[in-house]
Amino acid sequence: MNIGILGLGLIGGSLGLDLRSQGHHVIGVSRRESTCQRAIALGCVDTASVDMTLLKATEVVFICTPLALIIPTFEELITHLPSTTVVTDVGSVKAPIVEALSPIWENFIGGHPMAGTTENGIEAAMRNLFFQKPYVLTPLATTPLEAITVVEKIVQQLGATLYYCSPQEHDSAVSSISHLPVMVSASLIAACLSENPNTLQLAQKLASSGFRDTSRVGGGNPELGVMMARYNRSCLLRSLLQYRHNLDEFINLIDLEDWATLEEKLQLNQQVRPKFID
Ligand code: NAP
Numbered sequence: 001m002n003i004g005i006l007g008l009g010l011i012g013g014s015l016g017l018d019l020r021s022q023g024h025h026v027i028g029v030s031r032r033e034s035t036c037q038r039a040i041a042l043g044c045v046d047t048a049s050v051d052m053t054l055l056k057a058t059e060v061v062f063i064c065t066p067l068a069l070i071i072p073t074f075e076e077l078i079t080h081l082p083s084t085t086v087v088t089d090v091g092s093v094k095a096p097i098v099e100a101l102s103p104i105w106e107n108f109i110g111g112h113p114m115a116g117t118t119e120n121g122i123e124a125a126m127r128n129l130f131f132q133k134p135y136v137l138t139p140l141a142t143t144p145l146e147a148i149t150v151v152e153k154i155v156q157q158l159g160a161t162l163y164y165c166s167p168q169e170h171d172s173a174v175s176s177i178s179h180l181p182v183m184v185s186a187s188l189i190a191a192c193l194s195e196n197p198n199t200l201q202l203a204q205k206l207a208s209s210g211f212r213d214t215s216r217v218g219g220g221n222p223e224l225g226v227m228m229a230r231y232n233r234s235c236l237l238r239s240l241l242q243y244r245h246n247l248d249e250f251i252n253l254i255d256l257e258d259w260a261t262l263e264e265k266l267q268l269n270q271q272v273r274p275k276f277i278d
Helices: 010-021 033-041 054-059 068-079 096-106 145-159 168-191 197-206 209-215 221-232 233-255 259-277
Strands: 002-006 025-029 047-049 060-063 087-088 108-114 134-138 161-164
Touching: 002 010, 002 054, 002 108, 002 134, 010 025, 010 145, 010 209, 025 033, 025 054, 033 047, 033 134, 047 054, 054 068, 060 068, 060 145, 068 087, 068 096, 087 096, 087 145, 096 108, 096 168, 108 145, 134 145, 134 168, 145 161, 168 197, 168 209, 168 233, 221 233
Parallel strands: 002 025, 002 060, 025 047, 060 087, 087 108, 134 161
Antiparallel strands: 108 134
8 A cells, every 4th residue: 555654753754664564655755855865764664755745646644743733734735635545643632633624634534643752753763663552543423434444454554452532532531641641740850850959969869760650751752742732721721630639639638647548549549550551
């Protein structure tokens, strides 16, 4: 199959590596010529160019640009495509994208691979990034079944686990498990920085695996964090207010030295955590 990737960075490049190893012919388009050349050298694409018309011969296009550019690049892209081309995106927020794009392209289906690293750009592209990771598709009642099936088959070839939900359900769920953790983890790093200089210096030396785990998502790509907040603002605000409420409960229990209730709450967390990550 001829598959196009628009935006050759971590996600676009990683997708290209896996799709090529499945025997697909992958055509890449990115903003910078140097990125296109690098993507070819790394084996992420068969051909690449800064010229979007290269994508006119593709059957499916994955839009993998930064979130804020998905809608404008899509609007330019569709002027070069036959109406049969299936277009999907990988943006971390779905409702605003699906609401904008579905009315103008029948064969559009929103998608979001739940996989990533703290790195970005084409150099960060890696094989098997999506293997055994959730991949959400958000078709509407009006999305043609053939378009859904085409994307579904490609996602299955990546070894990802497929889920379907509405764009709004997706945005609420990822707000709690992806966008809230970024803000919480970023606040954790900021709270440590407000320690006095001596304590801070010692804390930096003592930090080990626990801090590595809890600070990972807050110390990632700042652009991505801002995009999550901008595009999933109402869900994220709701999650943050809930989180503040839970934090206040802990502050209260510790202040009151109510160790029994604190233990009860921590026990419940220990029991439910596997439901999220196993
Ligand atoms: P990234 O590594 O920064 O890649 C985006 C690439 O898009 C850049 O390398 C850039 O390449 C290219 N680009 C920028 N402007 C462009 C334009 N106008 N036209 C064509 N290409 C353009 O970002 P990413 O982490 O792969 O994220 C890409 C998308 O995946 C985002 O929508 C994000 O929401 C979604 N996503 C990210 C993650 C994650 O953890 N990172 C996970 C799931 C989904 P040049 O070098 O050519 O400028």
